[in-house]
Amino acid sequence: MKKPPASSLWQRLVVRIPYAWLLIFFLVPFLIVLKISLSQTAIAQPPYTPVFSLVGGWRGLAAFFSELSLDNYRLIGSDSLYVLSYVKSLEIAAFATLVLLVIGYPIAYGIARTPRRIQALLILLTMLPFWTSLLIRIYAWMNILQRDGPLNDALMALSIVKAPPAWLSTDTAIYIGIVYSYLPFMVLPLYATLEKLDESLLEAAADLGCPRWKTFWLITLPLSSAGMLAGVLLCFIPIVGEFVIPDLLGGSQSPMIGQTIWMEFFGNKDWPAASAVAVLLVCVLVTPIVIYQNQAMRALERE
């Protein structure tokens, strides 16, 4: 398509304004985190050293670089608290994502098979909780999971348990909170691919005498793999760094990595350590993030 030259100034502005914003407020801050993760804690304002400054010229810059060190990373590698925190986060994210896939798939599949007019309503109903604050939804679960809360009341009334079990401050509570909060993110991309599924393929399989479970296994499941991948990434990546859910529902003994960053920062006021933990977290997540980006971009261009 040809563009009239008169618009080129506007064109450049349209690209450059958001570009500049993201460079300043997304990329540069991350470089600062990287730099501070190589600094030392100091009792000063800001609480780390060396402080980057262009006043000293080249000599100052050289001195600045010579003061950077990998000490924070060595600390993280040697302290089992940090290592356990990463392992626990990845473990919870992986298992919760699997549970989400198993629960979310039948829901998305069911919605995709209902008549079109009901589909829109059901999707609205699925998305509505996502619009209300995560904090509030997790708080609702704090109500339910209390020792004398409605869940235990129901379990006792049905005599499934004899004594009320403690739910809060357990990993089970974290899983419940995560599965509850992220369910819309799993259902939506799955629904989007299942809804586009060509019905005639299923009819052809049925006509040729293929049993329904086999049709599902050989046709539906492979054709919805893009939706599954999108759902899995959309859940897994943020869950690894989740803070609110483990903080309100989980126990205090073994924190997830988001809590560790929060504690180092607000509790211990150790900014360099918090930064190093954050940098390592991004390193862990960079592969899934890149896969997610490619997938999202391709999905948009295919439409």
Added chain:
Amino acid sequence: MRKVSAFNVVAIVIGIAFLYLPIAVLVIYSFNASRLVTVWGGWSTRWYAELLHDEALLDSAFISIRLALTAATAATILGTLAALALVRFGRFRGRLLFASMIYAPLVMPEVITGLSLLLLFVAVAVDRGFWTVAIAHTTMAMCFVTVIVQSRLVDFDMRLEEAAMDLGAPPLRTFFGVTLPLILPAIAAAWMLAFALSLDDLVIASFTTGPGATTLPIRIYSQVRLGVKPEMNAVCSIMIAVVGVAVIAASLLGKLTGARGTPARL
């Protein structure tokens, strides 16, 4: 023909029930007369009445709404520009980096976004408060705006713009007269999402806030982390009601404008 099996219905019903039961429990408890949250003391609106006397909470609510209005508007403008850049201007220099910076914040854990922005504000020695949180929320929300507007622009019928230009409309006029009205429903939806994201955010706001800018989620969090409180049930119920009504209204509105937009798009 599609057939809905019993299994499909059961999956949907259980799924929806799972999503709504906790919210229903919270709303019911907010009307509990008893101070002991789990002991039912009859219906009452006393916790709602008590909220009106909680100055600090009302202040925070006011700050949060002002913040969400500011951040949503800024994010919508920036995000729409970014969407136009990605869809319309093809392969400009640095497009890959640009696209990565749009998609990465969508899944980036909030602790990292919050921490990195705070360190930026400290590095340039800005006083933290309302405006630093507004900038942080704008950055986070604009990427969601971009994705929504982008998906609308992708299936935009270019012939409409070409027709306007052929008839002599200058590019800017074409944009404001033809393009913008057609993508307006997407922009409105994106603004609402940005508003909700800002209103709900706890983590990023906690990192980037300063004195005098305690948002409602920060206030609620500081109360509920110590346990369940009846006043908090009431606050949360009000927020749920506000958001619920707004989203349902917007989707009805979207359906109306969408229905009107269909013949134009053919």
